[in-house]
Amino acid sequence: MSMSQLLDVLEARVQAAAAGDPGAVLDDQAVDEAAELLRQAVAENDGGVPWPVGFALAWLHWLRYEALPEDEDEDDLRLALYWFEAVYASDPQAPIPDEVRRHLAGDRSGGDGHHEAARTALKIFKGDAGRRPRSPGPGRGSAHRRHRRRPA
Known part of the structure; x- marks a missing residue:
């Protein structure tokens, strides 16, 4: 499959999970x-x-992290936070889970951290931003899941 087709497939999976199909x-x-x-x-x-x-x-x-048992979700949490940090640094208004937004906003209060995250985002995100997918879940978060510990 092409990159565009894979992105479409992945976005459909995310939408399905956000709609209740983990x-x-x-x-x-x-x-x-x-x-x-x-x-x-x-x-x-x-x-x-x-x-x-x-x-x-x-x-x-993020949705895998929410769906997996607590003893199996660390890798997905780490990867979700990595990607969300780059997303947030490049577009602070992007639809991300409220819990992650609070976590990332708190990490940026020192000033230099935000500039470093922005530089990282520029290295990660190359080229035209292209289409911006919509948020997968209601309220930019994941209300269908039980509340869990805060991201580390």
């Missing part, structure tokens, strides 16, 4: 598709990643 993001094929999307994005963008790809990866990993 199996859409927990499926092993979802992880394989995400890895292939990232591989193609990096190869086609001189080592960077287009914004919509980073946004979709952030939401995929």
